[in-house]
Structures are given as structure tokens and as C-alpha cells.
Amino acid sequence: MPDADVGAAAPLTAAQVDTETQRAVEAFLYRQAEILDDGRWDDWLGLFMPDGRYWMPARADQMQGDGVPNIFWEDLDLMRVRIRRNTHPHAWSQSPPNRLSHVVSNVVIERVAANGDLTVRSKFHCSEYLRYEVRHFAGKYRHELVKDGDRAGAYRIRLQRVDLLNAEGPFDYVIQWWL
Amino acid sequence: MRNGDRDISRLVEPDRVHRLCYTDPDIFEQEMERIHESLWVYVGHKSQVKEPGDYYTAQIGRQPMIMVRGKDGEVRVFYNRCPHRGAMLCSDRSGNAGHRFRCSYHAWMYNFDGTVASIPATNGYDGTRMKLAEGDAGLKPAARVDNYRGFYFASLSPDGPDLETFLGGATLTFDQLVDRAPDGDVEVVGDCFRMIQKSNWKIFLENQLDVSHPSATHESTGVAAGQVEREMEKRDGRKAPLAYSFISAFKTPIEDWVKFDTVGHPYGHCFLAGYMGLRPQDPDTVEYETLLKQAHGEEKGEAILSTDLHHVLVYPSLSVQPPLQQLRAIRPLGVDRTLTEIWHFRLKGAPEAIYRRALDYYYLVNSPSTMVNADDLHNFWKCHQGLSTEGGDWVSLHRNYGSDSERDGVLYSAPGTMSEMPLRHMMQAWAGYMGAGDESVGNGSGGG
Numbered sequence: 369m370p371d372a373d374v375g376a377a378a379p380l381t382a383a384q385v386d387t388e389t390q391r392a393v394e395a396f397l398y399r400q401a402e403i404l405d406d407g408r409w410d411d412w413l414g415l416f417m418p419d420g421r422y423w424m425p426a427r428a429d430q431m432q433g434d435g436v437p438n439i440f441w442e443d444l445d446l447m448r449v450r451i452r453r454n455t456h457p458h459a460w461s462q463s464p465p466n467r468l469s470h471v472v473s474n475v476v477i478e479r480v481a482a483n484g485d486l487t488v489r490s491k492f493h494c495s496e497y498l499r500y501e502v503r504h505f506a507g508k509y510r511h512e513l514v515k516d517g518d519r520a521g522a523y524r525i526r527l528q529r530v531d532l533l534n535a536e537g538p539f540d541y542v543i544q545w546w547l
Numbered sequence: 548m549r550n551g552d553r554d555i556s557r558l559v560e561p562d563r564v565h566r567l568c569y570t571d572p573d574i575f576e577q578e579m580e581r582i583h584e585s586l587w588v589y590v591g592h593k594s595q596v597k598e599p600g601d602y603y604t605a606q607i608g609r610q611p612m613i614m615v616r617g618k619d620g621e622v623r624v625f626y627n628r629c630p631h632r633g634a635m636l637c638s639d640r641s642g643n644a645g646h647r648f649r650c651s652y653h654a655w656m657y658n659f660d661g662t663v664a665s666i667p668a669t670n671g672y673d674g675t676r677m678k679l680a681e682g683d684a685g686l687k688p689a690a691r692v693d694n695y696r697g698f699y700f701a702s703l704s705p706d707g708p709d710l711e712t713f714l715g716g717a718t719l720t721f722d723q724l725v726d727r728a729p730d731g732d733v734e735v736v737g738d739c740f741r742m743i744q745k746s747n748w749k750i751f752l753e754n755q756l757d758v759s760h761p762s763a764t765h766e767s768t769g770v771a772a773g774q775v776e777r778e779m780e781k782r783d784g785r786k787a788p789l790a791y792s793f794i795s796a797f798k799t800p801i802e803d804w805v806k807f808d809t810v811g812h813p814y815g816h817c818f819l820a821g822y823m824g825l826r827p828q829d830p831d832t833v834e835y836e837t838l839l840k841q842a843h844g845e846e847k848g849e850a851i852l853s854t855d856l857h858h859v860l861v862y863p864s865l866s867v868q869p870p871l872q873q874l875r876a877i878r879p880l881g882v883d884r885t886l887t888e889i890w891h892f893r894l895k896g897a898p899e900a901i902y903r904r905a906l907d908y909y910y911l912v913n914s915p916s917t918m919v920n921a922d923d924l925h926n927f928w929k930c931h932q933g934l935s936t937e938g939g940d941w942v943s944l945h946r947n948y949g950s951d952s953e954r955d956g957v958l959y960s961a962p963g964t965m966s967e968m969p970l971r972h973m974m975q976a977w978a979g980y981m982g983a984g985d986e987s988v989g990n991g992s993g994g995g
């Protein structure tokens with residue numbers, strides 16, 4: 369099974385997605401962006417399923433993440449390494465610490481499974497304050513969300529695919545945090 | 548400091564180098580001309596252009612070039628410029644040109660050997676100075692193109708040693724890359740990663756051979772990976788994947804880096820011995836080693852596997868890690884900007900697990916989200932910033948100066964040191980290329 373489709377499946381129509389679900393999904397995405405921008409790393413890890421993954425392909429037309437080069441391909445253990453590294457007092461590239469600011473929009477629900485799991489795509493814009501200068505990233509998200517228990521509107525991420533507009537680079541410097 | 552050989556020789560001393568070598572824009576232009584646009588520079592691997600018409604663009608010094616495979620199977624390298632009115636010929640990084648190159652401006656067509664295939668309304672050139680029949684108007688080729696075991700280099704100067712002489716002992720790099728494949732061949736995995744460093748290209752080259760930096764620069768990554776590695780082992784009751792050890796290795800205390808010897812070869816090439824312990828006796832490695840020994844025979848197979856290389860620096864354009872099939876090509880963009888193209892190769896015939904192991908390294912160390920090079924690039928930037936100031940003129944390369952030894956034109960760092968011999972060696976070679984001294988020996992030991 370491919371990790372996610374590249375193309376844009378026809379979205380469900382408004383009649384097929386109830387307003388409540390749409391709003392719950394949007395709230396989830398906004399919360400994720402806020403957690404990232406605020407650097408609340410325990411909360412960040414809590415957004416994902418125990419076997420969840422964050423994936424940024426190295427090419428726009430990439431069909432799978434497993435076994436091929438990626439910009440990001442991280443499970444929770446690697447995320448923990450990244451968090452501890454970037455917050456270590458001797459993480460030199462974090463001097464000064466970079467800061468992110470996300471805007472998430474164009475939230476489209478692609479699929480609602482019978483059990484309430486969702487596939488949702490959206491667009492993001494992220495400004496990064498790095499060494500006292502601002503740079504920008506843009507692209508699209510595709511979240512595979514799993515219903516988190518019976519709580520209404522609660523989800524966790526099975527897979528987040530992040531397609532960067534400029535995936536093929538070149539990159540000025542590196543990307544230190546998830547975008 | 549402008550031009551003039553004598554001035555360059557005053558900037559490079561056996562044990563220290565003047566900051567202007569890294570920051571002066573005029574010196575940068577000069578080194579592009581005398582080094583990157585004269586020496587053999589890496590262009591690409593044969594697997595980037597498998598079929599006739601496949602092309603791949605690459606920068607050599609300041610010159611944009613195209614590597615293309617012809618219908619005769621031959622790989623050639625041309626300037627990426629249409630001879631008519633000078634338009635760039637290929638504006639895609641890579642692709643397949645079909646039967647011939649076609650310039651987008653006025654539709655002049657070129658064969659893959661560089662000759663003109665057709666020009667619309669060609670009779671307009673009758674009676675002019677343009678002698679099409681005599682080969683006027685063909686694509687300008689690199690002065691020299693050659694490959695060593697499928698790795699293509701070009702030199703934009705007709706003069707100088709042939710490729711194999713130039714590579715000398717550094718041919719071992721490519722032998723190691725290829726011979727580690729049970730099927731005796733490698734191919735690129737996808738496209739390369741492209742990262743820009745805000746620093747002079749030589750700062751990167753020096754870093755590749757600088758054993759006194761990893762435990763200081765990469766401490767945070769070593770500590771973090773080590774912690775998670777231990778937690779995973781406790782949680783899962785088995786060893787963490789080998790990939791974690793690639794980065795937890797950085798917590799090795801600085802005193803322990805003395806065991807990684809360095810070697811300086813003629814023309815500025817340098818070796819750093821290995822440290823990764825890439826021969827664990829897990830089933831995957833055992834299977835791989837068995838396959839390799841079947842392919843090469845026990846003795847040669849063992850010799851290939853036990854060759855202890857971590858980084859090989861092929862001056863002035865490559866840093867290669869043969870045991871992990873990683874290759875970084877350096878493309879200077881300006882005195883303070885350097886593009887690196889980072890490639891990963893697949894060993895044909897090796898088990899999938901061996902490919903995955905190297906892919907993990909490619910991800911952790913060389914991808915745009917690297918937790919390792921993040922701090923290197925940060926420090927390179929800081930070096931360039933510091934060297935641009937008048938806070939001091941000299942860069943110190945004194946560590947273990949005077950204790951290196953030389954045998955048959957090859958330099959060896961004193962065992963058990965973190966000698967800066969390779970850095971001295973490269974800068975001596977550099978001075979030679981720039982017109983001061985003997986570039987081929989690059990005598991960095993400086994005697995007693």
C-alpha cells in the first residue's frame with residue numbers, strides 16, 4: 369500500500385461531511401500548528417499514534433516514503449532524538465533559537481471511513497525566524513487521522529505527509545524542526 | 548594581495564593561512580580559474596545518464612555544463628550555452644533531450660556529440676564567415692572528459708595530468724565504492740540533496756578531515772541519540788537499530804578521536820580512516836560479506852571489506868564516504884556561498900538491508916533535515932563571519948605541526964594525534980595551484 373496518494377482525490381461534498389467534523393478537523397490542524405510554533409514538544413509527540421509518522425518527500429511525485437530518500441521520515445523515536453538534540457544547551461545551530469509561525473488553510477476532507485478515521489488535506493505557509501532573518505516555506509499537508517477513542521472531535525496522526533513547494537531544493541541551510 | 552604569485556605565497560605558511568584566502572573576492576575568481584576550471588572536477592556518475600539523450604547539468608567553477616549520453620553510448624560534457632546567440636541550452640536540471648538538443652530561442656539543433664544537426668533556413672549563412680561545414684557553431688566541449696570506473700570528471704583546461712594520474716592514490720575511493728557491490732557496479736539512488744552553505748568552499752573541505760571537531764560540534768546529537776538508543780533498548784529488550792549508532796557515535800569523547808589516522812596524497816587529496824564499526828556480525832552483514840566474498844574470492848573480498856576509510860577528499864570537488872556509499876560534490880557559488888550536491892549510491896547485488904543501512908545514514912547525516920550537518924553548516928557560517936573581520940589575520944593549522952611523516956610523496960599524520968596535517972596539506976596544494984610552490988606534492992608536513 370502506498371503511504372499516501374500524490375494526487376488530489378475528489379473532496380467529499382459539503383453534504384457528505386457534517387459541519388461538526390469539518391470544524392473538529394480544522395481545530396485539530398490549528399492546534400498542531402500552534403504546538404509546533406510554541407515548541408510544546410510533549411504535546412507534539414501526543415498528536416501522533418504510537419506508530420505514527422511524519423513524512424516530507426524529497427520529490428513532488430514520490431509515491432512512498434519507505435526505502436527511498438526523504439527530507440523527513442520520522443517515527444516517534446527519531447522525533448525524540450530531534451527534540452532532545454535541538455533543546456540540548458550545546459545544539460549550536462539553536463543559538464539563537466529559530467522560531468516558526470504557521471498559517472494552515474484550505475482544509476479539505478477527502479475521506480471519512482465508517483469508523484470515523486479521516487484523510488484530510490490542507491495548505492500551509494510557514495515563516496521561520498532564523499539567525500535574525502526571516503525565510504519562508506509553503507506547501508501542502510495530507511493527514512491520515514485516526515479517531516482517538518470516543519471523545520468527539522479527537523484525533524491522532526497515523527501519517528502526516530508534507531509536500532514542500534521546493535522539495536527538490538536547493539535549500540539554504542537545513543530544516544531543523546518539522547514544518 | 549591582488550594577483551601576483553608572490554602575494555599568494557605570503558598568504559599560505561606551512562602552519563597557518565591568511566584569512567583572505569577564504570574571503571577575498573579577487574582570490575576567489577583566481578581560484579575558480581586556476582583550480583576549479585583547470586583541475587579534474589567531478590561531473591556525475593554514469594547512472595545519471597543511462598539512455599542516449601539523457602542529460603544532467605552541473606556547474607564546474609563558474610561554468611554551467613551539460614553531461615549527456617550520445618547515441619553511440621559515449622558520455623560527453625559541453626558548456627550549457629547555445630553557440631548562436633548564447634542562450635542557455637538546457638534549463639531543466641536533467642532530462643532526456645530526445646533525438647537531439649533543440650535550442651528554445653531559434654530552434655538550432657545539436658547532436659549529442661556537439662555537432663550542429665540543423666539550423667532553420669540555413670541558406671542564410673551561405674557566403675558568410677560562418678562555415679557550418681567546417682564545424683563552426685558546434686557546442687563547446689569541456690577540454691577533457693574522462694571517467695574512473697563510471698565516475699565522470701571534466702577538466703576545462705587542456706593541460707595537466709590525465710585523470711588517473713591526478714587521482715593517484717585517491718582511485719581507491721572509487722574502487723571501494725564499486726568493489727563493495729557484489730555485482731561490481733553501483734547506481735545513484737534518486738536525485739541528490741542540494742544544500743547551500745554560507746561559507747567559502749575550502750571551509751567545507753577542511754571540515755571533512757578535521758577529527759578534532761566532531762565531539763565538540765556534534766555533542767548534542769551524540770547525547771540525544773545515545774539517550775534514546777538506551778531507552779529503546781530498555782523498552783524493546785533488543786539492540787536499537789544500527790542507524791542510532793551512526794549519530795550516538797558523536798558522543799565519543801574528544802580524546803578518543805586520536806585513533807583516526809589521516810593521509811595526504813599528491814594533488815591535495817586526503818584520507819581519513821574509519822571509525823563507524825560497519826562490520827557488525829548481524830545476519831544481514833554476514834549475508835552481505837558472504838556474497839561479496841563469493842564475487843571476489845575470500846582474500847580479495849576480505850581486503851575490500853577491511854579497508855578502513857571514512858572520508859576521502861578528492862581535491863577540489865568531492866568528499867566521499869565509500870563504506871556508506873555517500874558522495875558530496877562541491878559547487879562554489881561565490882566567495883561566501885557553496886552548493887553541495889549529496890548523492891547516495893546503491894551497491895548492486897547487495898542485500899536490501901545493506902542499502903537501507905546506508906540510506907539511514909543518508910537521512911540522518913546528509914538530508915536537508917540533518918541533525919548532524921546542521922551544526923557543521925552553522926559553524927562554517929560562523930567561521931566565514933569571523934574570517935571576514937579584522938579581529939585577526941591568521942587561521943591556525945598548528946596542531947601536531949612538525950610530527951607528520953612522508954613516504955613516497957604521501958604524508959601521514961603522527962599516529963595517535965588529531966593532527967591538522969590534512970588541512971596544511973590541502974592549503975599547500977592550493978598555494979601550488981595558485982602559482983606559489985609545488986601543487987603536486989603539497990608538502991604539509993613542513994619538516995621538523
Ligand code: FES
Binds near residue numbers: 653655
Ligand atoms: S540562441 Fe539558440 S538558436 Fe538562437
Ligand SMILES: [Fe+2]
Binds near residue numbers: 754761764919923
Ligand atoms: Fe561535522
